[in-house]
Amino acid sequence: MKPAGTPAVLGALLRKELLVELRTLQSVPGMSLFAVSTFVVFHFALNRTSVSGDPAAGVLWVTLLFAAMLGVNRLFVADAEQGGFDGFLLAPVSRTALLVAKALTLLAYLLVLELIAVPAFGLLLLGSPLGQALPDLLGVLVLADIGIAVIGTFVAALAVQTRARDLLGPLLALPLLVPIVIGAARATEPLLYASHPGHPAGRWLLLLGLYDLVFGLIAYAVFDFLLED
Amino acid sequence: MIPTPTPASRPPGLRTLSIATVVAFCVAYGLVFFYAPIEAEEGFLQKIFYLHVPLAIVTLCGFVLGGLMAIMHLRTRDRNWDLRSYVTIHMSLIFGVGTLITGSIWARGSWGHWWVWSEPTLVSFLIIMLLYATYQPLRFAIEDPERQARYASVFAITAGAFVPLNYAAVNLSTAYLHPRVLGSSSNLPPSMALTLLVALVAIALLFATLCSYELTAKRTRMLLRSRSRILGFQGSGTTERRPDAARETPVPTSAPARAGVHAR
Amino acid sequence: MGEAGAETTISAAPDGRAAETVGVPLVPQREALRIEGLARFYGEREALAGVSLSLKEGQTLVVFGPNGAGKTTLLRVLATLLRPHSGSVRIFEHSLPEDAWRVRGRIGLLGHEPLLYRELTARENLRFHARLHGVQEPRVRELLGAVGLDGRADEPLRTLSRGMVQRVAVARAVLHDPWLLLLDEPRANLDPAAIELVDPLIGAASRRTRAISSHDPGGGLAVADVVLGLRDGRPMLLRAAADVDPGEIAELYR
Numbered sequence: 001m002k003p004a005g006t007p008a009v010l011g012a013l014l015r016k017e018l019l020v021e022l023r024t025l026q027s028v029p030g031m032s033l034f035a036v037s038t039f040v041v042f043h044f045a046l047n048r049t050s051v052s053g054d055p056a057a058g059v060l061w062v063t064l065l066f067a068a069m070l071g072v073n074r075l076f077v078a079d080a081e082q083g084g085f086d087g088f089l090l091a092p093v094s095r096t097a098l099l100v101a102k103a104l105t106l107l108a109y110l111l112v113l114e115l116i117a118v119p120a121f122g123l124l125l126l127g128s129p130l131g132q133a134l135p136d137l138l139g140v141l142v143l144a145d146i147g148i149a150v151i152g153t154f155v156a157a158l159a160v161q162t163r164a165r166d167l168l169g170p171l172l173a174l175p176l177l178v179p180i181v182i183g184a185a186r187a188t189e190p191l192l193y194a195s196h197p198g199h200p201a202g203r204w205l206l207l208l209g210l211y212d213l214v215f216g217l218i219a220y221a222v223f224d225f226l227l228e229d
Numbered sequence: 230m231i232p233t234p235t236p237a238s239r240p241p242g243l244r245t246l247s248i249a250t251v252v253a254f255c256v257a258y259g260l261v262f263f264y265a266p267i268e269a270e271e272g273f274l275q276k277i278f279y280l281h282v283p284l285a286i287v288t289l290c291g292f293v294l295g296g297l298m299a300i301m302h303l304r305t306r307d308r309n310w311d312l313r314s315y316v317t318i319h320m321s322l323i324f325g326v327g328t329l330i331t332g333s334i335w336a337r338g339s340w341g342h343w344w345v346w347s348e349p350t351l352v353s354f355l356i357i358m359l360l361y362a363t364y365q366p367l368r369f370a371i372e373d374p375e376r377q378a379r380y381a382s383v384f385a386i387t388a389g390a391f392v393p394l395n396y397a398a399v400n401l402s403t404a405y406l407h408p409r410v411l412g413s414s415s416n417l418p419p420s421m422a423l424t425l426l427v428a429l430v431a432i433a434l435l436f437a438t439l440c441s442y443e444l445t446a447k448r449t450r451m452l453l454r455s456r457s458r459i460l461g462f463q464g465s466g467t468t469e470r471r472p473d474a475a476r477e478t479p480v481p482t483s484a485p486a487r488a489g490v491h492a493r
Numbered sequence: 494m495g496e497a498g499a500e501t502t503i504s505a506a507p508d509g510r511a512a513e514t515v516g517v518p519l520v521p522q523r524e525a526l527r528i529e530g531l532a533r534f535y536g537e538r539e540a541l542a543g544v545s546l547s548l549k550e551g552q553t554l555v556v557f558g559p560n561g562a563g564k565t566t567l568l569r570v571l572a573t574l575l576r577p578h579s580g581s582v583r584i585f586e587h588s589l590p591e592d593a594w595r596v597r598g599r600i601g602l603l604g605h606e607p608l609l610y611r612e613l614t615a616r617e618n619l620r621f622h623a624r625l626h627g628v629q630e631p632r633v634r635e636l637l638g639a640v641g642l643d644g645r646a647d648e649p650l651r652t653l654s655r656g657m658v659q660r661v662a663v664a665r666a667v668l669h670d671p672w673l674l675l676l677d678e679p680r681a682n683l684d685p686a687a688i689e690l691v692d693p694l695i696g697a698a699s700r701r702t703r704a705i706s707s708h709d710p711g712g713g714l715a716v717a718d719v720v721l722g723l724r725d726g727r728p729m730l731l732r733a734a735a736d737v738d739p740g741e742i743a744e745l746y747r
Binding site for chain 2: 057084106154158159161162164165167168171172174175176178179183203207211214215218221225226229
Binding site: 009011012015016019021023024028043078083084086087088090091092124218228229 | 526540569573574575576594596598600602604606607609610611612613619621622624625627639649665
């Protein structure tokens with residue numbers, strides 16, 4: 001047998017994730033519905049018809065973050081319950097391939113979530129049209145999503161084999177995500193003004209990028225220890 | 230695999246540490262009350278600065294140290310390192326609570342608020358404490374002791390790396406909005422700087438001493454447990470088990486050897 | 494082995510000779526397993542202690558013992574899923590855990606869990622495992638036929654009976670043509686017809702080196718070359734099967 005190369009292994013893992021998600025629809029629809037419902041709740045909680053600038057950025061990112069937590073909680077559940085870890089661990093493949101595959105999966109879920117949630121946000125809560133700001137917003141979303149995906153996968157792997165997995169996941173993730181919230185919200189704020197939407201300040205994008213990189217490296221280094229016995 | 234201490238009576242240096250700590254404390258707080266000048270604006274309350282800042286520094290160093298010990302644990306698989314890491318982080322959490330309380334008192338004394346968002350040190354400290362507050366729940370949610378130690382180490386390493394990252398991020402976010410209200414130590418007059426340094430040494434020694442005590446206590450308890458387990462059996466090399474020991478796990482006759490092999 | 498026409502290329506065994514293929518007699522002298530003083534703890538409890546044995550290629554080891562004796566732990570250590578806490582384990586000359594990665598693709602495990610995704614079909618599950626092991630598609634088809642699930646290969650596993658799922662699990666375990674088969678109570682969930690069906694794959698007829706955990710003294714002894722009896726993690730009995738009588742095995746459970 002030729003040992004499977006890493007791209008082939010990644011492909012196999014991703015294909016499996018997508019197939020399971022398509023059949024069960026357990027993550028993406030829930031996350032999206034949650035986000036839209038939360039926007040409605042915010043309308044009543046804030047007692048305003050529209051928000052802009054900092055409050056808008058805050059509402060958007062808090063909602064996206066909590067919706068992401070739903071996806072994080074479910075990320076490894078199918079594997080833990082159906083013996084998927086063993087099946088993977090028996091194969092002659094690098095363990096970190098699982099980290100990369102799951103992070104990419106979560107990233108995909110987040111992007112689909114945002115495809116639904118951001119227009120909903122624009123419609124329901126934002127005082128200004130998003131049109132001009134869209135390219136910049138996309139950049140910020142992707143940068144932040146990478147960080148959320150890496151941290152989410154790391155935390156999910158840590159929490160899934162413990163007793164209080166649904167609680168520990170978000171508890172661990174939220175402090176670790178604070179730098180991302182800072183970077184993403186500050187970067188998004190200038191984009192959410194009705195008059196003269198601006199551009200995200202470089203330092204926030206730098207913060208996001210650096211944090212993504214450093215956390216990615218840390219997660220890569222320790223992930224093996226979470227899977228072995 | 231199970232950390233067991235050498236059957237020595239007391240780790241050398243525990244007494245020395247304790248004495249050194251007491252001495253350092255006397256010197257440090259003597260300086261605080263009799264030597265350091267009273268700060269013009271804030272008055273006598275400012276002296277809490279000599280408690281708050283050393284606590285903060287020692288706490289953060291403790292967290293990072295816990296992460297380093299966790300790295301050693303994963304590399305050597307020696308559970309002694311995990312024990313050290315656990316005790317260090319545990320102690321840092323306690324010192325951290327002290328930091329938040331003293332910081333709060335100082336803020337209240339200086340500006341009339343129990344909490345200020347404009348001080349990045351305090352804010353990033355809060356976030357780090359929220360993170361480390363999950364350390365013990367995480368440990369106790371995992372039953373398998375080996376996995377518990379391993380996952381705790383992974384957490385300690387990640388969280389330890391997070392400490393500087395988080396500080397940088399929060400600093401970045403507040404620096405452009407508000408001026409720093411708590412002055413940096415580089416503006417301190419020499420008398421204050423000296424006092425601060427000595428106070429730092431005292432708090433660091435206190436940390437080390439308390440950690441040593443806790444480590445010794447835990448190890449002794451473990452040793453007691455394994456010895457009493459051995460004593461629960463008498464002269465059996467067979468699978469014959471005494472009825473009252475039925476619920477005890479069967480003890481290998483090679484237990485002392487095992488304890489010896491794994492002792493440092 | 495009954496799997497003529499397998500199109501997977503099988504690479505060389507550790508000593509350079511080709512691994513077993515259809516009809517080629519095994520070299521009986523090579524050592525498949527050598528375990529010495531294996532111990533594995535769960536906290537302070539011993540899950541396994543002082544286990545030592547040796548098994549030659551092509552032989553079958555059968556492990557008996559009551560629940561909680563350590564049978565599953567032993568199999569999982571051999572599967573490289575658990576690291577030995579002390580002692581040494583060598584599988585085809587490779588020592589665990591340092592060289593575990595070398596033997597990982599050569600071991601097949603059939604445990605209590607089928608290790609399959611319920612929402613995926615048999616074919617999709619096997620394809621997934623095939624890709625992880627670098628095994629080609631035709632082998633998947635061949636095995637689906639060998640376990641008699643051609644007709645239901647494209648339905649989600651949750652619609653199949655437990656026995657059928659077990660058959661897919663058997664296919665998964667031998668998909669990559671392992672040198673060592675680890676079977677944890679393999680007859681659980683299989684009816685006699687199914688047992689007959691999978692025998693060429695995992696039974697004595699497969700001529701693979703096997704380690705089986707079993708609760709059936711008669712059946713187990715019949716296929717064993719070496720017998721290991723465990724109780725509370727300790728080896729109570731270790732002998733060539735010919736020298737063991739079922740009464741001694743029953744003793745283990747007392």
